[in-house]
Amino acid sequence: MTLPPLRRLAAAALLPLLALAFPAQATQYPLTVTDLAGRQVTIPRKPERVVLQDGRNISILAMLDRDDPFARVVLWNNIPSRADEGFWNILRGAWPKAAAIPDMGFGDNGQVNAEQVMTSRPQLVVAEARALGALKEAGVDQRLAQLNIPLLLVDSFDDPVPNAVRSVELLGQVLDREAEAAEFAGFARERFARVQAGIAAAGTRPNVFIETRAGFAGPEACCFTQGRVGWGPLVEAAGGHNIGADLVPGASGEVTMETVIARRPDIYVMTGANWRGRGAVTLPFGYGGDQGAVAKSLARLEARPGFAQVEAARSGQVFGVWHGFYNHVLNIVGLEALAKAFHPQQFADLNPDETYRTILARFTHIPAQPFLISATAPRVGG
Template identity: 45%
Template sequence: MDNQRITIQKEPQHVILQDGRDILSLALLDREDPFKRVVAWNNLPKKQDTQTWDVLKRKWPEATKIIDMGFSDQGEVNLESVLAQQPDIMIAQLRAKPALEQTGVINSLKKLNIPVVFVDYELHPVENTANSVKLLGTVLNQEQRAKEYTDYYQQHLARIQQVAAEVKNKPTVFIEPIAGNTENCCFTHGHNGWGALVEAVGGKNIGSKLLPGSAGFVSMEQIIAMKPDVYIMSGSKRPNPSVLPFGYGGTPQEVNATFSKLLARNTFQNIEPVKEGKVYGVYHHFYNHPYNIVGMEILAKDLYPQKLQGLDPTADYHQIITQFTQIPDDPILLSYAYKKP
């Protein structure tokens, strides 16, 4: 992912996960037990997506004993406690590379002959997700399992991109990640994360046009003036009840109630897609997720509902879980379409 070549002397048996959400990639490869090699990690599922963590630890209870090193994107970590686990390799997110270099973490690991492998599902998700899974398949000696999933991924991506290519007038989209999590409106992504996923399915992302960086706020007045064709909000179950509770254990009734509150925000009714009933919701964590093909399918269906009537993203998510992992196939709520009264 970072154009570096590394040499791995033997198949790694002791792995550090700088971003614990990468356990979902390991679930595609070490299907019987994705935690079996993990000796230290930043348990982000526990912090940010507790329902997913509950599903994982129910299947693999030994995961609760793995040291949680609290490895932030700023490179803050107690390196001694991590090194005490005698790791063979660290898997890290590409977005964290600058901080890991600046804080000396990479250099410290290099001196101990512990290579760092970078993966990416957020900065350039369409270009890098399948390649990241392939890379991990090579590193962990699970090439065939990686290929099985990435073949599926590429086939589904090609389908929705073909539909998008046939649309002449590309829809303009405003996407609000973790809608309702802050008093300020409205937070959005630029060319990365959700912005990149919107662009991958042919949408014109407002955040990409207005933001100088990867994320930031766009005023309600700007959104109204730009007249987006579609407005999308992401969310997941969190302590904040104002956020859309998508994910494992979510119910349509809960999402509908929260959706109504979000639509009642000040001047929100003046946004064009709210007037026209083109407002949608999606599970937030697809913005940085090896199964983000499902997120792209949801977005594509929101943007081209007539052309993709037969597409069932939730069924595809369950297919990924049952065909390519051994994660329990629990009920999950991934999307919502606002129905104008």
């Protein structure tokens, strides 16, 4: 029997309570699970030595190993130190030993230092599903298999809306932290159900163009976007139609300003962070973000040739949001920010800032610090 929408929401709201009423049992090893790439993975023992291919997944460990997210990490690609300096400063301030964990020095395309991985004697390697091709090409997956070291794939990029939460649940099971994982999963799914109910009530979907990494390549560059991964599914889940999915054949690509103008987007979104690239126009969202600096940079990017002809610019519907949500376990916060921008009447009471603070306070021991999630750009022409 299919439950009516309101009853489905009520059932979703009960999930965290049921998890408390029936606490999770200790994980029994060896354990065989299905990872987020659909692979069967056997975990022979409780992992106490973990390698992270994508260091941003330390945020998942912060929900599971709350007292010390770095307790099991023996090697990682410390992407936060290069792409999210504010967050990294908070992490190493709270857990100073994090700075001593070896960093392989790569980005998020799947590279690892195979020799470092093997010599770190891991009991589990955690990687993003998008990295599997690179790991196979380098033969890393075979070397791990020969040494009976499990490779577990999680995902917050290819299909981010369901899979970010599923990744928490998967790692919770593998690391014997199922109760902690269930607490967050229940909260996140309840928040998502609220967004979906509001979108259904709205009945229409605005056409949205999302310019990812706006300003990163310089003050005149435009317009890099994502199709059916990362920000694309987040736009759709927030109640918009992602124009980029119609324009780029792959995961992402460049679109000309003329093409954007011709598609007449109702809403234009720029993503950014506190990047320090040469020539970059920084949209300093995130930890330590400054509203004034963000407004100034948004105005500069709106001054690019042709931008004033974009439909959304003429109607004052240009927004900015923290870039990191596109590939992050806390993408529910970014999704709420988008939903509020796309459907302001339905989501007048939605507060992404409160959601972010609640997650940190209830499900992690990460110290609370001001975090700038989003902003409205100045109206073009005054």
